[in-house]
Amino acid sequence: MTFPAEPEIATIGAATFLSVTGAGLPGTDEFYARKATLVAAAERLGHDGLVEGLYWFDPGHGDVGIAGFYWTVPLEHLRWRLIVRVPDDTELPADLAAPGLSLFPYAEGKVVQVTHHGPFAGEDETMARLGAFADSQGLRRNGPHHEIYFDYFDRSTSQENFRTILRDPVA
Template identity: 55%
Template sequence: MNSMLSAEPQYFSAADEPETTTIGAANYLSLTGDGPPGADTFYAKKASLTHAATLLDAAGPVEILYWYGPEHGEIDIAGFYSTAPLNALLYRMLIRVPADVANAGVPDEVRTATGAHGPDLGFFSMTEGKVVQVMHHGPFAGEHETLSRLGAFADAQSLRRSGPHHEIHLDPFGPGSPQKHLRTILRDPIA
């Protein structure tokens, strides 16, 4: 995990106060899902993704893109987790990988070793471009307050979210893990 963090220091950092920055292209090992974060299915997918990344010698922080279907309309940054029901969330779990790993494809033995979610493993690439971001400290339940600050910052500059909400979990977490010391980058692409 430390090698990816040290290789991409700008990507894996954010200030405690909202800021804008530009994020370039990146490659990821990926699994998609739907439903609320913290559900059993969510943690099973997270475990499969982490195991697969370890087998590919590409372990790094778990990242998650979240979005809602078009039936929920445009949702602003501040209201992301409070405007639509959490069971309507769609997500893509990610772990950054070097380009050579992504270009090689997911080996069959990695798919088999990661069990039920192995067939769904794949590689995903994206360029976020201009984003607003902030570091959230502590429990996930407190993200509402941090997103409110991030949303107010974006609104003051007439910026709106233009893609999936992105969370980068710098610290490992699981069901029942203490969350007091967690660090999570909250990042939203903007237009």
């Protein structure tokens, strides 16, 4: 996978993911517990556990644009789905479905994306660049905000050198 330094348009095909869902602020005990469950299950199925996140707000919160995604609606209203890509023919053993894991087929289609370097808390400038690029192309967010995390993280991990692809499906 490439790390686009400047915002770009791409087309992302269908894939199957192992997933777990939640709500509220990322970084909570619940978030990290569900992330750990997902990674352990992916490893048990023989996959590397590269975690990605889909984030959205219920439609009642209005049209939340790309640039201000995390700053428009209070984050306690955020919905999320953490995902790990698996082969399309993966079957989920019954005991893994018990802790809330499920298989999730997902096709994004046309997206705008860019790589963010550094802590999650500094994503505002990168999201502003991505949003301005989408606006310049006459595109609007059309689905969940997507983050692809290339670095392992938990509460104690330094985020200084993180690489995260920030991606939004658009129309």
